[in-house]
Amino acid sequence: MTAPTRVETPRWTGQNYPRKEDRRLLTGQGRYVDDRGMIRQGYAHFVRSPYAHARIVSIDTSKLENMTGVYCTLVGEEVKEMTDPLFQIAPPPGGNMVEYLMAVDKVRYQGEPVAVVLAETRELARDAADLVEVKYEPLPPVTDAIAAQEPDAPILHDEVGTNVSWQGTYEYGDIDWALSEADHVVKIDKLHFHRFSSTPIECFGVVVNWDRGTDTIEVISNNQMPMFGAMMIAPSLRIGIDRFEFVSQDIGGGFGIKINLYKQTGVLALLSRKAGRPVKWVETRTEHHLDGGHGNERWFLDIEVPVMADGTILGVKARAIDDAGAYLHYEPLGAVIWSQVLPGCYKMRHFRIDYSQSLTNKCPTVPNRGYSRMQHLWMLERIVDVVAHELGFDPVEIRKRNYVQPEDYPYETPNGCVYDSGNLPLSLDKALELVDYPKWRERQKEAEGTTKRIGIGIGSTLDSGTNNFGQSRIINRELPFSGNGEAAICKLDLYGEVSVALGTTPQGQGHETTAAQVVADILGITPEEVTVIPGFDQARNSYVGFSGTYASQFAVTGINAVIGAANKLKAEMVELAALVLGASEEEIELAEGHARVIGDPERAIPFIGLANMVYTNNAELPTEVAERISLNCRHVYVPPFDPPDPDRKYGNLTLTYASQIHVAVVEVDTETGKVEVLDYAAVDDCGTRINPQIVEGQVHGAAAHGIAAALREEMRYDEDGQLLNANFLYYHAPSAADMPHIKTDWVESPSPFTGTGAKGMGEGGGAPLHAICSAIQDALGTDVPIVADSFNPPERVYRLLHGEGLGAGRGVEVVAKGGS
Amino acid sequence: MDRSDTFDIEFTLNGEAVAATVPARRLLIHFLRDDLDLTGPKIGCDTGHCGACTVLYNGRTIKSCMMLAVQADGATIETVEALAADGEMTPVQQAFHEHHALQCGYCTSGMVMSATYLLEKNPSPSPEEIREGLRGNLCRCTGYVNIVEAVAAAAGKETSA
Ligand code: FES
Ligand code: FES
Numbered sequence: 001m002t003a004p005t006r007v008e009t010p011r012w013t014g015q016n017y018p019r020k021e022d023r024r025l026l027t028g029q030g031r032y033v034d035d036r037g038m039i040r041q042g043y044a045h046f047v048r049s050p051y052a053h054a055r056i057v058s059i060d061t062s063k064l065e066n067m068t069g070v071y072c073t074l075v076g077e078e079v080k081e082m083t084d085p086l087f088q089i090a091p092p093p094g095g096n097m098v099e100y101l102m103a104v105d106k107v108r109y110q111g112e113p114v115a116v117v118l119a120e121t122r123e124l125a126r127d128a129a130d131l132v133e134v135k136y137e138p139l140p141p142v143t144d145a146i147a148a149q150e151p152d153a154p155i156l157h158d159e160v161g162t163n164v165s166w167q168g169t170y171e172y173g174d175i176d177w178a179l180s181e182a183d184h185v186v187k188i189d190k191l192h193f194h195r196f197s198s199t200p201i202e203c204f205g206v207v208v209n210w211d212r213g214t215d216t217i218e219v220i221s222n223n224q225m226p227m228f229g230a231m232m233i234a235p236s237l238r239i240g241i242d243r244f245e246f247v248s249q250d251i252g253g254g255f256g257i258k259i260n261l262y263k264q265t266g267v268l269a270l271l272s273r274k275a276g277r278p279v280k281w282v283e284t285r286t287e288h289h290l291d292g293g294h295g296n297e298r299w300f301l302d303i304e305v306p307v308m309a310d311g312t313i314l315g316v317k318a319r320a321i322d323d324a325g326a327y328l329h330y331e332p333l334g335a336v337i338w339s340q341v342l343p344g345c346y347k348m349r350h351f352r353i354d355y356s357q358s359l360t361n362k363c364p365t366v367p368n369r370g371y372s373r374m375q376h377l378w379m380l381e382r383i384v385d386v387v388a389h390e391l392g393f394d395p396v397e398i399r400k401r402n403y404v405q406p407e408d409y410p411y412e413t414p415n416g417c418v419y420d421s422g423n424l425p426l427s428l429d430k431a432l433e434l435v436d437y438p439k440w441r442e443r444q445k446e447a448e449g450t451t452k453r454i455g456i457g458i459g460s461t462l463d464s465g466t467n468n469f470g471q472s473r474i475i476n477r478e479l480p481f482s483g484n485g486e487a488a489i490c491k492l493d494l495y496g497e498v499s500v501a502l503g504t505t506p507q508g509q510g511h512e513t514t515a516a517q518v519v520a521d522i523l524g525i526t527p528e529e530v531t532v533i534p535g536f537d538q539a540r541n542s543y544v545g546f547s548g549t550y551a552s553q554f555a556v557t558g559i560n561a562v563i564g565a566a567n568k569l570k571a572e573m574v575e576l577a578a579l580v581l582g583a584s585e586e587e588i589e590l591a592e593g594h595a596r597v598i599g600d601p602e603r604a605i606p607f608i609g610l611a612n613m614v615y616t617n618n619a620e621l622p623t624e625v626a627e628r629i630s631l632n633c634r635h636v637y638v639p640p641f642d643p644p645d646p647d648r649k650y651g652n653l654t655l656t657y658a659s660q661i662h663v664a665v666v667e668v669d670t671e672t673g674k675v676e677v678l679d680y681a682a683v684d685d686c687g688t689r690i691n692p693q694i695v696e697g698q699v700h701g702a703a704a705h706g707i708a709a710a711l712r713e714e715m716r717y718d719e720d721g722q723l724l725n726a727n728f729l730y731y732h733a734p735s736a737a738d739m740p741h742i743k744t745d746w747v748e749s750p751s752p753f754t755g756t757g758a759k760g761m762g763e764g765g766g767a768p769l770h771a772i773c774s775a776i777q778d779a780l781g782t783d784v785p786i787v788a789d790s791f792n793p794p795e796r797v798y799r800l801l802h803g804e805g806l807g808a809g810r811g812v813e814v815v816a817k818g819g820s
Numbered sequence: 821m822d823r824s825d826t827f828d829i830e831f832t833l834n835g836e837a838v839a840a841t842v843p844a845r846r847l848l849i850h851f852l853r854d855d856l857d858l859t860g861p862k863i864g865c866d867t868g869h870c871g872a873c874t875v876l877y878n879g880r881t882i883k884s885c886m887m888l889a890v891q892a893d894g895a896t897i898e899t900v901e902a903l904a905a906d907g908e909m910t911p912v913q914q915a916f917h918e919h920h921a922l923q924c925g926y927c928t929s930g931m932v933m934s935a936t937y938l939l940e941k942n943p944s945p946s947p948e949e950i951r952e953g954l955r956g957n958l959c960r961c962t963g964y965v966n967i968v969e970a971v972a973a974a975a976g977k978e979t980s981a
Contacts, residue, residue, distance in 0.1 A: 018917055025925030026913045026932060028860020028900035035859035122854075123845060127823065201864040201872055201960050202926045252862070252926025253960050285865040508923030508961045693920045697962060701923065704963030728869035728958065736951040736964040 012517040012527050013756075016693040019513045020532065021250075030250040031535075033205035033222045038278035041207065042071045044268055045125035045281075047115040047132045048290065049107035052143070052361040052721020053154065054136035056105055059115055063131040069120035070128045072275035074267065076104040076114055082270060083236045086263070090332050091476040094165030094357075097157050099327055101236060101266040107136070108156050108326035109363050110721055111290025116267060118275050141361035141721035145323035146299055148358040156326060156359045163359045165324055166332040166475065170339055170649055172414035173350035175306075178314040182306030185815040186387050189807025193375040193769075194791035195297035195323070196713040198368055198705050199733055200507070202252020203288040204261045208268045209278035217269050220247045221261060224254035224505045225548030226536060228330075229262035237266055249535035254507040255705070256367035256550055260293035260329050289726040294715045295368030296334055297323040298375040305383050306350070311393045311401050315343075315350030316383060320376075322357040325364040332357050334365070334372035336474045340464040340653040341373045341765075342415050344380040345424050346402040349414050361721040367550060369705055370463075374766025377461050378790055381770035385457070389782050390814050395458060395774070396432065400425050403460070410752065416650040417464075419657045420687075420759070421749040424460065427661040427683045431458075434681035434743045440665050444778075451670045454678070455779025459662040459706075459770030463686070465552030465760025466655035470643035482643040484655075486557035489542045490519060490565035491632040492573065494615045496593070496608030498523055499531040500565070501540040503547035504558045508701075509762065510694045511554060515562045517690060518756075522566040523573075524590035544636055552760035555690060556656055557637055560755060564635030572629045576610055579622040640753065656751050656759035658686035662703065664771035668779040673798030675711055675776060677740040682767065685747040688757030695761060696744055702764025703742045708734045710772040714791045785810045829893035833858075834902040842889040849873040851889035852899065860900035860929045864958070871957030874930035875899045881937045883956070900929040903936070912936050912974045921970035923961035931957045935971045944975050 024030050047059075061073045079102045088095040103114045115132050119125035142148045142156070148163040156163055179185055207220040217239075223229045226246035234241050251258065264281065272279040283292065299321040306314040320338075324331045335357055342351060370377075384402070388395045403424040404411045411419040437456065444454040470482030489501040500515050512534060516527035523530075533540070536547070546557070570590060577595030578585045581603050589598050596604030613621045614631050621629075644651025665679035684699045712732040716724045725731040732738075750757030769790050776797060777787045785805020789796060805811045825844040830837065833856070842851055852858045852875070861884055864870035868886040875884045876898040903910050909917065912935050922928045931954065938945060938953035945953060950971045951964070959967060 019920065021925070022917045022922060023909070025922055025928050026909060026916055027904045028858075028929050030925050032859075032862070032926065034853070034863065122850065123823070123843070198960060200924070200926070201870055201958060202862065202924070203864070250925060252864075253924045255960070282863075285867065285870075508925065510923070697920050697923055697966060700963035700965045701961045705960070727867045728865045729867045733869075733958050733960065735955045735958060736968060737955045739951075739964050741947070741968075742963055742965050 041278040052141040057135035145358035167356040178350040188303040198255035200253030203283035210273035224258040233266035251507040260366040293366035337372040338376035370766040457774025459767035461765025464654040488561035503543040555758040560637035568633035662767040673794035686761035687759040706768025915974035919970035
């Protein structure tokens with residue numbers, strides 16, 4: 001007798017399986033929020049403040065009262081009566097903020113909604129909104145995060161009493177010792193990370209109906225973290241989470257910004273209830289730039305860096321002042337999230353970062369691709385480059401010397417985060433090879449003395465993924481959050497079809513495809529035979545509080561939920577088949593749409609036969625499994641986390657650390673200050689890849705966002721708090737003609753913590769901002785001020801070339817210690 | 821002219837004759853999407869920069885947010901819905917699929933229309949010509965790398981830069 005042999009089934013995981021979503025999107029059959037509507041809906045239009053800071057004296061809607069086709073209006077005062085203020089993540093003082101779903105008494109940024117109008121058509125809603133008369137009493141605005149902390153600064157929120165919404169010191173190791181023992185101390189005056197947004201091409205949209213009969217609220221929207229939205233607004237509306245049904249199908253990009261779509265949803269729900277009809281609202285591009293949410297702007301001041309003679313960097317001392325804008329939306333979570341990557345890619349052990357966050361009269365900030373870590377990583381990469389330039393180290397060698405080394409993993413950082421795996425030196429080598437580094441060093445020499453200088457820059461980043469939400473307690477120890485997770489449902493349907501419901505809200509990340517790939521492998525079928533239900537629907541009951549698509553985590557949380565659900569389904573199918581076929585469970589395999597006895601293909605039952613017994617033929621269902629097996633399996637994945645220690649600000653804050661190493665080659669025109677990217681490479685290491693093509697697409701996208709942010713994009717306010725580029729005419733999102741080709745390669749260091757070896761990825765850590773600033777510095781040399789701003793349009797580079805930087809002098813000082 | 825003025829128009833849309841009465845101020849994109857339920861073309865901006873709304877107007881690409889519905893009178897208009905009308909994706913659509921040239925898909929309707937038009941005018945464009953030809957269409961997801969590759973592949977040639 002020979003041992004039974006398993007039929008080899010194809011492995012789908014790891015393949016470039018073309019996306020299941022594509023066909024509908026390519027043929028114009030996608031369903032985005034603006035493609036949907038409800039019967040009897042009206043169109044909403046917001047009335048917005050033209051001032052950055054003003055008292056609302058009066059709002060007069062009387063001109064609309066008898067207008068044909070105008071259904072209803074809603075103003076802040078009414079909202080105040082019907083609702084409670086929003087829950088705040090911050091402890092006092094920031095937590096004392098009283099924020100309603102719409103402005104009451106006061107406006108705090110240009111574009112803040114003060115009223116909303118519902119009418120029969122889009123055009124009429126807009127016209128009618130123009131007839132709402134709002135009297136304002138302008139107040140002095142504060143638009144600078146540093147000035148906002150001055151004692152005489154105008155206060156945004158009286159009940160907060162200060163413009164400092166959160167403050168905390170992150171101290172690890174012994175930075176004073178390091179500064180006194182180091183051979184050199186490099187001091188940098190000031191660095192500034194600018195404000196920009198990844199500006200998804202699809203703006204926000206909501207179709208909402210507060211159904212009077214059932215008192216439930218159906219919300220079709222493009223919210224990318226719907227259960228967070230529900231958690232925020234349900235208490236404010238004084239209702240339970242179970243009143244909501246959040247729904248979405250296709251979402252036109254999010255990049256974090258679409259987490260911010262909850263206040264509007266709450267207001268529009270109230271409007272729907274008041275009008276007794278569904279409400280549709282789609283933001284215009286101008287509104288999106290004014291009100292949708294921007295990435296965090298941050299200042300780094302009084303930076304001191306202890307460096308040893310051999311180039312070892314011991315740590316960093318600095319003050320960070322983050323600019324949250326006018327309200328705390330998701331903030332101040334960013335005030336801890338950066339510390340997921342406290343030492344970046346480096347083995348630095350001594351830190352004191354005094355972090356505070358200012359409220360200013362600008363649009364609230366929200367997570368934007370690379371959220372809060374990219375700002376910090378940018379500072380670290382600036383430091384490494386400045387140290388290299390000022391002390392004469394090679395920028396490649398100094399990085400390799402200070403990188404966490406391949407043999408160090410799992411590597412525990414000074415604040416208790418555990419870097420799971422990686423190979424940074426190899427990644428850097430590969431990136432340098434992609435651009436042919438020696439060739440560009442030659443070209444750089446040849447270009448010396450000409451007006452077209454060449455610079456080569458490196459950006460080393462970590463893309464930390466799968467947050468431990470327990471880190472929120474480092475911000476506010478009262479918060480009831482920790483861990484993370486995602487839900488999925490995998491079921492065998494009546495005729496033997498396999499379907500999967502996710503809790504995620506993909507905006508292009510291809511979840512239908514990758515989920516189908518892993519399920520196909522578990523159930524022995526093809527991805528074609530797995531239906532992944534597009535989009536999110538609260539009614540499917542496939543969600544947890546963390547559900548959504550954000551923060552580089554699907555490959556871990558989403559996929560592990562899917563794997564768990566598929567394994568549960570497989571176990572039920574195998575158990576049932578074993579009983580039916582009179583075999584042991586070990587003898588059963590799933591292959592080609594059948595459960596069969598290994599080595600005896602005649603003894604088999606098709607999936608439809610198993611489904612039949614459970615759904616429609618249960619008198620034949622073996623009693624051992626009746627009422628226990630449903631073939632409808634829900635799984636919640638729970639990553640292995642403990643709550644961090646808020647006193648020490650210590651603990652494992654994220655499960656995985658993908659890395660991205662970028663190299664940029666630029667040409668700086670010394671006559672105009674214009675920077676052109678001549679060559680660009682990105683090397684990604686996100687462990688085991690489920691679908692390499694999708695991963696590469698994410699690398700391209702993150703690279704493009706960073707390159708554009710470094711050279712073209714800034715949300716620019718004047719001192720009156722007026723946004724100067726609230727559209728794509730003045731906000732220069734790049735076209736294909738403006739972007740370089742991006743070369744990619746990868747390293748695969750499987751994560752030991754995720755089961756599959758995969759790591760979350762996609763945000764990219766802002767690597768291009770680091771690499772391009774590094775390259776500009778390399779081109780300019782040390783005769784001019786340091787590159788101290790993350791945004792480098794021609795006029796800023798031109799000023800650098802003429803000796804004007806951010807800080808005093810060149811913005812940097814080197815103190816040699818101990819006679820070295 | 822009053823905001824309530826309407827006009828009667830007749831035009832050809834994706835091969836079929838259409839007669840309609842439209843408000844004077846309705847944008848062509850809103851007319852296509854809201855009144856005719858052709859939601860393939862998208863809206864991504866209010867200044868004519870994103871190209872999500874791109875359709876063919878008398879054989880040339882135009883941004884349908886920059887035109888009024890009344891201007892459709894007498895014209896021949898094609899939207900993305902016309903491309904795979906027989907169920908078979910066109911070479912451009914197929915190449916976008918194979919080269920992973922779309923992520924969220926929101927720019928895709930416009931991008932595919934512009935790419936199709938570009939290849940009609942220039943059947944074998946260089947990578948630079950592709951980038952230049954798609955200048956009017958913004959994509960925030962892909963960084964354009966795979967879009968350029970897809971268009972080159974649809975033109976029957978591979979690209980490396
Ligand atoms: S919507 Fe027409 S160009 Fe943006
Ligand atoms: S695929 Fe998302 S904007 Fe192009």
